[in-house]
Amino acid sequence: MSVQLNINNKDYVVEVAPMKRLLDVLREDIGLTGTKEGCGEGECGACSVFIDGSVVNSCLVPVCQTNGSKITTVEGLSNNELSKLQQAFIDCNAAQCGICIPGMLIAAQALLDLNPNPSRGEIREAIAGNLCRCTGYMKIVDAIEIAATANKG
Amino acid sequence: MAVGKSITRTEGRDKVTGKAKYIDDYTCPDMWYGKTLRSEIAHGRIISINFSDSFDWSQVVVVDYKDIPVKNLVALIFDDQPLLAESVVKHVGEPIILIAAPSKELAERAIKNIEITYEAFPAALSIEESLSVKAKIFGDDNIFKHYTITRGSVADAFQSAEIVVEGSYFVGHQEQLYIETNGVIATTKKDGSIIIQGSMQCPYYIHRAIKEIFGLSDEQVVVIQTVTGGGFGGKEDFPSVVAGHAALLSRKCGHPVKIVYERGEDFAASTKRHPALIKHRTGLTRDGQLLATEVDITFDGGAYCTLSPVVLSRGVIHAIGPYKCPNVKINGSVVATNTPPNGAFRGFGVPQACFAGEMHMEKIAKTLGISSVELRRKNMLREGDITSTGQKLLYSVGTQEVLDTVIERSDYLSRVEEYKNPSDNKCRGIGLSFFYHGGGFTGSGEEKIKGKAAVELDTHGQVKILTASTEIGQGTKTIFRQIVAEELGISLDSVIFGDTDTSKVPDSGPTVASRTCMVVGKVIQMAAANLKNEIKKLVAQKVNCDISQVEIANGQISCPDVEKLSFTQTAIECVKEHGEIKTMAQYSSPPGIKWDEINYTGDAYPVFSYGADVVEVEVDMDTYEVKITKVITASDIGKAINPAMAEGQIEGGMVQALGYGLCEEVVWRDGKILNNRFTNYIIPTALDIPEMETILVEKPYPYGPYGAKGLGELPMDGGAPALVAAIANATGAFITEIPATPERILAALEAK
Ligand code: FES
Ligand code: FES
Numbered sequence: 001m002s003v004q005l006n007i008n009n010k011d012y013v014v015e016v017a018p019m020k021r022l023l024d025v026l027r028e029d030i031g032l033t034g035t036k037e038g039c040g041e042g043e044c045g046a047c048s049v050f051i052d053g054s055v056v057n058s059c060l061v062p063v064c065q066t067n068g069s070k071i072t073t074v075e076g077l078s079n080n081e082l083s084k085l086q087q088a089f090i091d092c093n094a095a096q097c098g099i100c101i102p103g104m105l106i107a108a109q110a111l112l113d114l115n116p117n118p119s120r121g122e123i124r125e126a127i128a129g130n131l132c133r134c135t136g137y138m139k140i141v142d143a144i145e146i147a148a149t150a151n152k153g
Numbered sequence: 154m155a156v157g158k159s160i161t162r163t164e165g166r167d168k169v170t171g172k173a174k175y176i177d178d179y180t181c182p183d184m185w186y187g188k189t190l191r192s193e194i195a196h197g198r199i200i201s202i203n204f205s206d207s208f209d210w211s212q213v214v215v216v217d218y219k220d221i222p223v224k225n226l227v228a229l230i231f232d233d234q235p236l237l238a239e240s241v242v243k244h245v246g247e248p249i250i251l252i253a254a255p256s257k258e259l260a261e262r263a264i265k266n267i268e269i270t271y272e273a274f275p276a277a278l279s280i281e282e283s284l285s286v287k288a289k290i291f292g293d294d295n296i297f298k299h300y301t302i303t304r305g306s307v308a309d310a311f312q313s314a315e316i317v318v319e320g321s322y323f324v325g326h327q328e329q330l331y332i333e334t335n336g337v338i339a340t341t342k343k344d345g346s347i348i349i350q351g352s353m354q355c356p357y358y359i360h361r362a363i364k365e366i367f368g369l370s371d372e373q374v375v376v377i378q379t380v381t382g383g384g385f386g387g388k389e390d391f392p393s394v395v396a397g398h399a400a401l402l403s404r405k406c407g408h409p410v411k412i413v414y415e416r417g418e419d420f421a422a423s424t425k426r427h428p429a430l431i432k433h434r435t436g437l438t439r440d441g442q443l444l445a446t447e448v449d450i451t452f453d454g455g456a457y458c459t460l461s462p463v464v465l466s467r468g469v470i471h472a473i474g475p476y477k478c479p480n481v482k483i484n485g486s487v488v489a490t491n492t493p494p495n496g497a498f499r500g501f502g503v504p505q506a507c508f509a510g511e512m513h514m515e516k517i518a519k520t521l522g523i524s525s526v527e528l529r530r531k532n533m534l535r536e537g538d539i540t541s542t543g544q545k546l547l548y549s550v551g552t553q554e555v556l557d558t559v560i561e562r563s564d565y566l567s568r569v570e571e572y573k574n575p576s577d578n579k580c581r582g583i584g585l586s587f588f589y590h591g592g593g594f595t596g597s598g599e600e601k602i603k604g605k606a607a608v609e610l611d612t613h614g615q616v617k618i619l620t621a622s623t624e625i626g627q628g629t630k631t632i633f634r635q636i637v638a639e640e641l642g643i644s645l646d647s648v649i650f651g652d653t654d655t656s657k658v659p660d661s662g663p664t665v666a667s668r669t670c671m672v673v674g675k676v677i678q679m680a681a682a683n684l685k686n687e688i689k690k691l692v693a694q695k696v697n698c699d700i701s702q703v704e705i706a707n708g709q710i711s712c713p714d715v716e717k718l719s720f721t722q723t724a725i726e727c728v729k730e731h732g733e734i735k736t737m738a739q740y741s742s743p744p745g746i747k748w749d750e751i752n753y754t755g756d757a758y759p760v761f762s763y764g765a766d767v768v769e770v771e772v773d774m775d776t777y778e779v780k781i782t783k784v785i786t787a788s789d790i791g792k793a794i795n796p797a798m799a800e801g802q803i804e805g806g807m808v809q810a811l812g813y814g815l816c817e818e819v820v821w822r823d824g825k826i827l828n829n830r831f832t833n834y835i836i837p838t839a840l841d842i843p844e845m846e847t848i849l850v851e852k853p854y855p856y857g858p859y860g861a862k863g864l865g866e867l868p869m870d871g872g873a874p875a876l877v878a879a880i881a882n883a884t885g886a887f888i889t890e891i892p893a894t895p896e897r898i899l900a901a902l903e904a905k
Contacts, residue, residue, distance in 0.1 A: 033178035034171020036382075038332040039416045043831035046332055074171035086169040090161050093797040096805060097626030098168030099175060099333040099382030124839040131831065133332050133383050134626045136804030137839040138847075139797070 003067050007032065008076030018064035022056075023047045025063045026073060034074040034102050038131065045130030048103035049073050055110045057129075074102035077109060085109055088147035089140070096134035104130050108144045117148055155638035155645055156859045159797030163630040163650060164380070173380045176336040176352045177413045184338070185214075187402045187412035188260040190250040190267055191422060192242035195276035195491040195824025196288050199240055199269060202250065208266035212259060214406040216251040221401065223368035227394055227457075228361055233291065234457035234494065236366060236397045242271070243290060243456035244493050245825045246422040248394070253402035253410050276491035278824050280430050280453050283488040290456060290489035297454050297487045298462035300469045302541055302753050305480035307436075310445030314436025318517045322433075322509035323890040324873075326819040327426035327812075329498050330836055333382020335392060335423060336413035339399035346373040347400050353392040354384040355663035356621050360655045362393035363400055378653040384625040385809070386497030389665050390459055391423045420829035424496030425819065427452040427464055427487070431472075431509035436480075441521050441528045443478040446541075450485040450506065455494035461487040464495075466595050468502030470757045473541050474510040475552055475589040476532040481541045491824050497665060499806065500869035503590055504813060508891060511586045511874035515881065524569075525878075526560055529587050543754045546761070549862060551789025551852040555765040556587055558787040558848055563767040572882050578774040581782070582883025586871035587765045591758030592854075592863025593668040596748040599740055599759070604662035606676045608637060608684050609651075609735040614724035616641065616684065617651045619735075621661040622673045624653075627865055628798040629669055633677050635794055636858050640681035642706040643720050659737065667762070667863030670794060672740055674858040679738035687734055691727050692718070743856040760854045762867045763789040766807070766875040772883045777895035779880060781811060782843050788867055789850040792860035800847045803868040807845060810872025812837045818892050 001018045004011070007030060014029045026032045026049070038046035040059045047059040050072035077083050082090070085108055095101045104127060111118055111126035118126070123144045124137070132140065167173040202217075204210060218225050218237040227234040238249045250267060254260035277288040283295045291297055311317065337351030347363055356376040363374045376396075381388065395412055403410040414422070429452050436445035450468055454461035469485035500507075518525035534540065536550040560566065568583045575581070593599050606620040616637055624630040634648040641648075651657060661673045688710075689703040696715050703712045710718040728734065748755040769783035786803055793799040816835045820827040828834045853860025873891055881887050886901035 027178075028180075032171070033174065036175070036333070037177070038334075039831045041416075041830065041832065044332060074169075078170060082166070082169065089169045090165040093159065093162055093165070093801055095162060095165060095168040095626075096628075096801060097331070097333065097381060097383040098164075098173055099331075101168050102171050105169065120844070128838045128840040131332060131836060131838065133330050133385070133809070133836065134805045135801055136806075136808035136845065137842060138804045138845055139801055141839065 023058040048106040085147040088143040092143040094143035192247040197271040197273040205266040213254040231458040302483040310480035329385040329387030331383030334419040340409040389497040426498040429505035445480040452487040464502040555787040580883040582879040584878025586875035602662040605659035614721035683736035766871040768875040791854040791862035806868025814873030814876040
C-alpha cells in the first residue's frame with residue numbers, strides 16, 4: 001500500500017506492505033537508521049519514536065496504522081544545533097555503547113515536554129521502559145536532570 | 154592536562170544524533186541476508202536433512218559443513234568446536250545449515266522448509282551429569298581443563314585450626330545482553346580475499362578464525378569493527394562464529410552477506426557466564442585468623458571449550474579473595490555439558506568465585522560471632538603480603554582504603570546492628586563485599602601476546618592512534634586520546650583515533666581482561682613518547698640545537714633562541730619534508746614478574762585492582778520481594794584517566810552485578826533455554842536501581858599509564874554477594890544460590 005508520513009517535518013510517500021513494522025520502514029525505506037532494534041517485541045525501548053506526539057515502540061507498529069501521522073525520530077531532535085537534551089547527554093557522558101541512546105532521548109524528550117521540572121524519581125519512571133545494559137542509568141538520569149535545568153535557564 | 158579530566162566522549166555527538174552506524178545500519182545494493190538453522194536437540198546424530206520440494210531452492214544459497222574449504226573449526230584454544238555441525242550435534246542451537254537469500258523473508262522461508270531428523274543420545278545437562286559421564290562430550294571424563302593451586306600444607310593447618318567452616322555455593326548462567334545483537338557483513342572479493350565488518354571486541358580473533366577456515370594469508374583477510382553496541386565479553390570470541398558463517402555464504406553466493414541475529418537467536422545461541430559450583434572449607438583460629446583454605450571449583454563449560462580454561466584459571470586464582478592465608482589448596486575444573494558453550498563475560502570467572510568467597514566470609518563471621526568487617530580487616534592483603542599463588546604485592550594495594558571508605562560512607566557498623574531487629578514487615582538490611590581483580594592477562598599471557606600499538610603524525614599535523622583495541626562503549630577512543638595528548642603535551646583536538654581495521658592497525662591483543670587502559674594504554678603512551686622524541690630530533694636538527702633543549706608543552710614547541718613554534722605547524726612541515734612519521738611500541742612486562750605455568754605459582758597478574766561494595770535492601774516479608782535502596786562502591790583503579798567514564802564503568806558494571814544477584818536467571822528444559830527474551834529474562838531497569846555513590850580510590854600502579862590499572866571488570870565482581878548479604882541481614886535468610894528470587898529467600902528461611 002501507499003503510506004503518507006511526515007517524518008521529522010518532511011513529507012514522504014512510501015510503497016510498502018501494510019503490515020511492515022514502522023521501525024523497518026524508517027530504517028529501510030526512509031534510510032533513517034538512528035532508531036534501533038533491541039528486541040523486536042516492545043520490551044527495550046531502543047526503537048522509541050514519537051507518533052503524533054506520543055512515544056511508541058516502533059517495532060510494534062504496523063506502518064498502515066500510521067498513515068498520515070507525524071513522526072519524530074532521534075534524527076529529528078536537532079537541526080544543525082544539538083538540542084539541550086542531546087548536549088546534556090554529551091556533557092554528562094551519558095552514552096556508552098550508545099545503542100539505547102536514541103530511544104532514551106525520545107523517552108526523555110517526551111518527559112520534558114510534559115514535565116519541564118521532573119524529580120530524579122520521575123525521570124527514572126519515564127525511562128523505565130528503555131533498557132540500557134551499559135550505564136547503570138546514573139549518568140542518563142543526570143543528563144536529563146541537567147537538560148531540565150537548562151530549559152529553565 | 155588531558156589525563157584525569159572528565160572530557161566528553163570522542164564519538165559522543167554521533168551517538169546522540171543517531172549518526173553512529175552500527176552493523177545493522179549498513180546496507181549495499183547487492184547484499185544478501187544470512188540465516189542459520191540450528192540443532193533442536195541437546196545431543197545426538199543427524200540422520201537426515203530434508204529440503205522440501207515445495208520450495209524453489211534456486212532462489213537461495215545453502216551452505217553446510219562440506220562447503221568449508223579448509224578447516225571446519227572455530228579457532229580458539231582447543232580445536233574442538235566445528236563452525237558447522239557434521240554428523241553429531243552437542244547442544245541445542247548448534248549451527249548446522251546456513252541460508253543466504255536476497256531478502257530476510259526469503260531466507261527465513263527457506264529455513265522453514267528444511268527438516269532435520271535426529272537420533273537422540275543421552276545428554277549431560279548439568280555439572281553433576283557431566284561428572285558422572287552421563288554422556289561423553291569431551292575426552293573420557295568430560296573435563297576440559299583442571300588447575301590446582303597449592304600453598305603451604307592445608308592438611309597440617311586444619312589440624313591446628315580451632316574452627317572449621319564449610320560452605321557450598323552455586324551460581325547459574327548469566328547472559329551478557331548487550332542491546333545490539335551480534336551481526337556482521339562479509340564480502341568475498343574476486344581474488345578470494347574476505348572482508349568482515351561487524352560488531353566485535355577483538356578484530357584479530359576474527360582475523361585468525363577466518364584465515365583458518367579458508368586457508369587465507371594475513372593480507373587476504375580484513376576485519377573492520379563497526380560501532381559496537383555493547384559486548385561485555387559476549388563479543389570476544391562469539392563473533393568469529395557469525396563472521397565465519399557470513400563469509401561461507403558470501404563466498405558461495407558471490408554477494409556481500411549480512412547476518413544480524415534476532416534477540417531470541419542471539420540469546421539462545423551465544424555464549425554466557427559459566428555456571429559454577431564452589432565449595433569452601435576454611436580453618437581459623439577462634440578470633441578469626443585464616444589458617445587454611447580449601448576450595449573446590451567446578452565450572453560448566455558447555456558443549457565446546459571456547460575460552461573456558463582461561464576463565465577457570467582466573468576463577469581459581471581469585472578463589473580466596475583479597476585475603477592472606479598461609480595454607481591454601483584450590484582445585485578447579487571446567488567440565489563439558491550438552492548446553493551452548495559458555496564463554497567470556499565481564500569478570501571472567503571472578504564473579505562466581507567472589508560470590509562464593511564473600512558469602513563464605515559472611516558465614517565464617519556468623520559462625521565465629523564476630524563482625525564480618527573485623528574478619529575482613531584481620532585477613533586482608535596489604536602491601537608486602539603474599540597471595541594464594543605466592544605473589545608478593547609490592548605496590549598499589551588499596552585494600553584498606555576501599556574497605557574503610559565504604560564502611561564509613563555507609564555507616565555500615567551501626568546499620569548492620571540496627572537492621573537485625575526489624576520493626577515491621579518491611580525488613581531492611583545492609584551487606585558488604587570486598588574483592589580484587591587482576592588486570593591484564595593471567596600469568597605470562599601478556600608476554601605471549603606482546604600487544605602492539607602505534608601513533609602516526611599525518612599531513613594535517615594531527616596525531617593518529619593506531620590500535621586494535623576497540624571502543625565498545627567503555628571509552629577507549631577517549632582515554633587513548635587523553636593519554637597521547639598528555640604524553641605529547643598537545644591539545645586533545647590534535648589527537649584522532651584511527652579506524653579499527655586489521656589492514657591498518659597492529660595487533661594490540663584483544664579488548665578483554667581489563668587490559669585496554671592498563672596494558673594497551675601504556676603501549677600507546679610509549680608509542681607517543683617515541684613520537685615526541687622523533688619530533689624533537691627533527692626540530693633540533695632544524696634549529697640546530699641539542700635534542701635535550703627541545704620542549705613540547707601546551708601545543709607549542711620551544712627551543713633556545715627561537716620563538717615558540719606551534720606544534721601543528723611544525724608537525725605539518727616535518728611531515729612535508731620527511732613523510733608521515735609513525736612510531737610503534739610493544740608491551741613488555743614490569744621488571745621482576747615471574748610466573749610458573751606448571752605449578753601455578755608466582756605473579757598471576759602485574760597488579761590487582763581492589764573494590765568494596767555496600768548494598769542496602771528492603772525486603773517485603775509477605776512477598777519476599779527485594780528492593781535495592783542504596784549502593785556505595787569504592788574502587789582502587791590506580792588512576793582515573795577520565796573520572797566520569799570510570800564512574801560510568803563502575804555504575805554499569807555494578808548494575809549488571811546486581812542483576813546477577815537479584816533477578817537474572819536462565820531457565821532450561823532439556824538443554825533448551827525457555828526465557829531467551831527481554832520479556833522473561835529480566836535485567837534491571839532505571840526503577841530497579843537506586844542512586845549510587847561511586848568513589849574512586851587512586852593508588853598508582855607504577856607501570857600503568859599515569860598510574861592506571863584495570864577497571865572494566867572489577868565492578869562486576871562484588872555486587873551479588875553484597876546484595877545477598879544485605880538480604881541475610883534483613884531477613885536472616887542465608888542464600889547460597891543466586892539470583893535471590895523470592896522462592897530462594899523463602900526456602901532459605903524455611904531451612905533455618
Ligand atoms: S526493539 Fe522495539 S522495544 Fe525493543
Ligand atoms: S549505552 Fe549501551 S545500552 Fe545504553
